[in-house]
Amino acid sequence: MVKLQVNGKDRSWDGDPDLPLLWYLRDEAGLTGTKFGCGQALCGACTVHVDGTAVRSCITAMSAVDGSKVVTIEGLHPTGDHPVQKAWRELNVPQCGFCQAGQIMQAAALLAGQGNPSDDDIRSGMSGNICRCGCYQRIAAAVRVAATGT
Amino acid sequence: MNAIIPARRAPARIENVSRRFILKGAAATGALVLGTSIGLPKGALAAYNTGAGGMPHGVVTDPKVFVSIAPSGEVTIIAHRSEMGTGVRTSLPMIVADEMEADWSRVRIAQAPGDEVKYGNQDTDGSRSTRHYLIPMRQVGAAARAMLVAAAAKRWNVPADQVSASNHECVHAASGRRLGYGDLAQDAAAQPVPAMDTLRLKDPKDFRYMGKGKISITDLRPITVGTAVYGADVRLPDMKYAVIARPPVTGGKLVSFDPKDALAVPGVEKVMEVQGWPWPSKFQPLGGVAVVARNTGAAIKGRDALKIVWDDGANAKYDSDSYRAELEASTRGSGKVVRNDGDAEAALKSADKVIVGEYYLPHFAHVSMEPPVATARFADGKLEVWAPVQSPGGTRDDLAKTFNIPVENVTVNVTLLGGGFGRKSKCDFAIEAALLSKALNAPVRVQWTREDDIHHDFLHTVSSERIEAGLDKNGKVVAWRHRSAAPTIFSTFEAGAKNAAGFELGMNFVDMPFDIPNVRCENPDAAAHTRIGWFRSVSNIPHGFAQQSMVGEIAAALGRDPKDVLLELIGPARIVPYSPSVEKPWNYGEPVDSYPIDAGRLRHVVEVLADKGEWNRKLPKGHGLGIAVTRSFVSYVGMLVEVAVDDQGKWTVPRVDACIDCGTYVNPERISSQLEGAVIMGLSLAKYGEITFKNGRVQQNNYDNYQVLRIDESPPVTNVHVIPASADTPPSGVGEPGVPPVAPALCNAIFAATGKRIRRLPLGQTLAT
Numbered sequence: 014m015v016k017l018q019v020n021g022k023d024r025s026w027d028g029d030p031d032l033p034l035l036w037y038l039r040d041e042a043g044l045t046g047t048k049f050g051c052g053q054a055l056c057g058a059c060t061v062h063v064d065g066t067a068v069r070s071c072i073t074a075m076s077a078v079d080g081s082k083v084v085t086i087e088g089l090h091p092t093g094d095h096p097v098q099k100a101w102r103e104l105n106v107p108q109c110g111f112c113q114a115g116q117i118m119q120a121a122a123l124l125a126g127q128g129n130p131s132d133d134d135i136r137s138g139m140s141g142n143i144c145r146c147g148c149y150q151r152i153a154a155a156v157r158v159a160a161t162g163t
Numbered sequence: 164m165n166a167i168i169p170a171r172r173a174p175a176r177i178e179n180v181s182r183r184f185i186l187k188g189a190a191a192t193g194a195l196v197l198g199t200s201i202g203l204p205k206g207a208l209a210a211y212n213t214g215a216g217g218m219p220h221g222v223v224t225d226p227k228v229f230v231s232i233a234p235s236g237e238v239t240i241i242a243h244r245s246e247m248g249t250g251v252r253t254s255l256p257m258i259v260a261d262e263m264e265a266d267w268s269r270v271r272i273a274q275a276p277g278d279e280v281k282y283g284n285q286d287t288d289g290s291r292s293t294r295h296y297l298i299p300m301r302q303v304g305a306a307a308r309a310m311l312v313a314a315a316a317k318r319w320n321v322p323a324d325q326v327s328a329s330n331h332e333c334v335h336a337a338s339g340r341r342l343g344y345g346d347l348a349q350d351a352a353a354q355p356v357p358a359m360d361t362l363r364l365k366d367p368k369d370f371r372y373m374g375k376g377k378i379s380i381t382d383l384r385p386i387t388v389g390t391a392v393y394g395a396d397v398r399l400p401d402m403k404y405a406v407i408a409r410p411p412v413t414g415g416k417l418v419s420f421d422p423k424d425a426l427a428v429p430g431v432e433k434v435m436e437v438q439g440w441p442w443p444s445k446f447q448p449l450g451g452v453a454v455v456a457r458n459t460g461a462a463i464k465g466r467d468a469l470k471i472v473w474d475d476g477a478n479a480k481y482d483s484d485s486y487r488a489e490l491e492a493s494t495r496g497s498g499k500v501v502r503n504d505g506d507a508e509a510a511l512k513s514a515d516k517v518i519v520g521e522y523y524l525p526h527f528a529h530v531s532m533e534p535p536v537a538t539a540r541f542a543d544g545k546l547e548v549w550a551p552v553q554s555p556g557g558t559r560d561d562l563a564k565t566f567n568i569p570v571e572n573v574t575v576n577v578t579l580l581g582g583g584f585g586r587k588s589k590c591d592f593a594i595e596a597a598l599l600s601k602a603l604n605a606p607v608r609v610q611w612t613r614e615d616d617i618h619h620d621f622l623h624t625v626s627s628e629r630i631e632a633g634l635d636k637n638g639k640v641v642a643w644r645h646r647s648a649a650p651t652i653f654s655t656f657e658a659g660a661k662n663a664a665g666f667e668l669g670m671n672f673v674d675m676p677f678d679i680p681n682v683r684c685e686n687p688d689a690a691a692h693t694r695i696g697w698f699r700s701v702s703n704i705p706h707g708f709a710q711q712s713m714v715g716e717i718a719a720a721l722g723r724d725p726k727d728v729l730l731e732l733i734g735p736a737r738i739v740p741y742s743p744s745v746e747k748p749w750n751y752g753e754p755v756d757s758y759p760i761d762a763g764r765l766r767h768v769v770e771v772l773a774d775k776g777e778w779n780r781k782l783p784k785g786h787g788l789g790i791a792v793t794r795s796f797v798s799y800v801g802m803l804v805e806v807a808v809d810d811q812g813k814w815t816v817p818r819v820d821a822c823i824d825c826g827t828y829v830n831p832e833r834i835s836s837q838l839e840g841a842v843i844m845g846l847s848l849a850k851y852g853e854i855t856f857k858n859g860r861v862q863q864n865n866y867d868n869y870q871v872l873r874i875d876e877s878p879p880v881t882n883v884h885v886i887p888a889s890a891d892t893p894p895s896g897v898g899e900p901g902v903p904p905v906a907p908a909l910c911n912a913i914f915a916a917t918g919k920r921i922r923r924l925p926l927g928q929t930l931a932t
């Protein structure tokens with residue numbers, strides 16, 4: 014039996030311990046904000062925080078998060094107003110929006126670890142997250158806004 | 164966003180959508196319908212026609228279909244087109260709100276299900292939404308406003324022309340009386356819908372929202388907090404989760420399968436065959452073996468454990484290397500003549516100099532961030548589907564036909580699309596979910612993995628383009644022969660189709676706008692061996708690449724400034740007539756009186772780019788600038804790319820300037836975002852875009868070997884210049900036309916930086932030495 018906390022709520026899973034966290038969150042726990050884009054840690058759409066670190070939930074087995082605290086886009090901020098979320102709205106970042114939960118989770122983790130990243134830090138820190146719509150210029154600008162207010 | 168053929172119809176019928184058919188559709192609901200040749204009310208409206216009426220089910224402008232007002236004053240406006248990132252779900256309702264003087268903060272948007280009799284055409288493709296619906300949505304808003312005004316006038320017992328509507332209320336200026344839209348809702352709904360020719364549209368100077376770029380997309384907050392609903396986010400009670408193993412070769416079939424190991428995977432509940440249709444079958448599923456489970460992860464693990472024997476069928480030998488050689492050989496010989504002005508053969512023979520360019524572009528996969536996915540519930544002879552489809556009406560028709568049930572028994576709910584790019588104009592994934600739901604008598608979601616998406620896409624064609632340009636002794640281009648060989652999208656509809664369809668020819672091939680006296684276009688045969696489909700901007704990509712690269716090659720041969728040569732080839736500002744030698748010229752479905760090929764606008768884009776993009780700027784060593792411009796989807800788009808190439812041949816793009824003239828527009832902020840995205844997509848395909856086949860199988864699997872641009876390799880600066888236009892300049896496409904000029908501008912820039920001419924995509928990260 015895997016025990017974990019998701020967005021502050023205690024949960025348990027007694028199914029296949031190899032099940033990727035992504036599918037537990039989406040199909041078993043009903044938290045559909047976390048997206049499936051590749052299943053191979055190539056795109057970042059499934060990014061969540063496990064004990065404060067950004068991880069790709071598509072390749073993270075349930076057995077690996079036993080005893081962990083998981084935060085998804087739904088739990089990033091109680092009212093959805095994390096500085097990264099606010100910056101994303103201020104700059105109208107999304108096109109289709111499908112990659113954006115993963116982008117926001119990645120950016121939030123990046124800023125938690127590094128308060129004022131350089132442009133190169135942002136480009137390398139966000140390089141695991143694909144946006145097929147091509148919102149990159151705005152993503153970079155929004156991370157900067159979230160970090161510095163400008 | 165790309166389907167040019169209305170998605171649901173077989174080719175023969177496509178050219179035959181008659182106005183009578185459209186009117187009949189309208190009569191069924193009493194809705195007001197406008198078609199191109201019916202024309203627009205005189206005097207009341209901007210005077211241009213569009214091809215909207217020629218689309219299946221045409222246009223509906225009944226305000227009662229699109230607008231409802233609650234007693235609280237909340238206005239609900241229907242979005243009837245699919246949202247895949249262009250912003251259309253916001254832009255079209257915003258037009259209605261502006262025209263009816265609704266306060267945007269009190270507007271709610273509701274997504275229409277697939278129902279074209281009620282809403283008019285819903286095919287969200289071909290970059291058509293704004294161009295076909297700007298005026299109809301204004302009419303809807305103006306009619307709603309007129310009904311509110313009439314209701315207020317009646318209440319106050321004053322003539323309607325003394326009442327005005329402003330910001331969610333009606334006002335009688337003389338007496339100072341006011342009534343909110345909520346108070347008037349019921350009375351307004353009882354008013355007759357005014358005749359279209361009595362409507363007064365707002366003066367554009369009074370627009371609150373249109374053209375301003377101040378309104379964010381309606382889904383912005385839900386997207387950032389994770390509550391926006393995409394195809395895979397609909398959850399039904401007792402729903403099953405399925406993935407399908409499909410024949411690895413197009414046209415292959417299932418021979419046998421062993422489900423034992425799959426059934427042993429925890430969470431797997433059932434393994435079963437799924438019906439497939441023989442290729443080509445338009446958008447019908449490929450068939451295969453489904454693994455049904457309690458969650459998607461279990462279904463995927465179960466599928467990995469399946470043992471399947473396939474019969475590969477007729478395309479088992481499809482091999483990209485030999486096919487490329489075949490295509491290139493065919494463009495070195497002659498082909499079906501599709502345009503013939505003057506005598507290009509003779510002019511080439513007598514030319515002082517002939518420049519030959521052979522260009523090759525491979526298949527591309529769409530890889531929208533959201534892979535295909537659909538949820539279906541088939542119960543009591545009724546089918547309900549939730550899916551990210553670009554063509555909700557076509558999906559409904561295809562489902563009804565597949566199951567032989569009346570369309571009234573099929574409901575297609577449209578979720579947000581996590582990208583579309585033309586892939587989601589084909590509804591095979593929705594049919595799969597419905598087949599499984601019917602068989603299992605339970606709601607089912609079918610999820611495609613990224614590997615499924617790449618292996619079983621309706622791919623962008625592969626093409627060989629060969630252009631010969633003949634120059635006289637003054638350096639003037641006097642002859643142009645362009646041969647294009649590429650499997651046609653028609654091959655997905657019609658077995659054995661080998662020549663380009665009219666709409667493919669009309670994408671920067673036979674409509675080539677240059678001022679050259681002798682022009683010949685030929686289209687050698689090309690057989691398809693996989694499913695070919697629309698990909699954002701379609702044949703404009705290979706045709707535009709060849710055409711705009713050749714301009715660079717001519718400039719190089721003459722030792723002249725490429726921008727000057729480009730302008731010279733475009734020639735003086737004028738309307739370029741379609742060559743009379745072209746049989747059934749195609750103009751993106753639009754009438755040429757409203758949407759001619761306008762050399763002046765093409766020139767203007769080049770001039771604006773050269774100016775704002777600082778064509779004459781000084782560059783560091785190893786940098787170069789390249790320019791390209793194309794007219795596509797009746798818009799004019801140019802790109803000016805700066806490239807930097809280091810000693811090792813590794814290239815990067817420090818800056819791009821993009822310029823679009825799309826006529827009058829609704830939301831310039833979203834136009835910018837579409838162009839920013841087109842730059843990334845264009846650079847992606849130039850750098851990495853290549854799907855190859857070996858033994859009939861796609862060799863790429865996921866984003867590791869079918870790469871797309873990432874943020875650390877994207878241009879740090881993209882400047883978008885949107886050319887302003889008056890309200891009576893017909894609106895034109897935005898979603899697609901940004902893509903075609905990117906790759907040729909890049910390759911022209913690489914030439915400027917290095918002297919190396921790229922004629923084959925993709926480039927990879929490093930230029931070959």
Ligand code: FES
Pocket residue numbers: 048049050051052053054055056057058059060069070071072
């Ligand atoms: S879905 Fe996990 S990285 Fe792509």
Ligand code: FES
Pocket residue numbers: 107108109110111112113143144145146147148248532581582
């Ligand atoms: S916004 Fe569409 S994939 Fe990023």
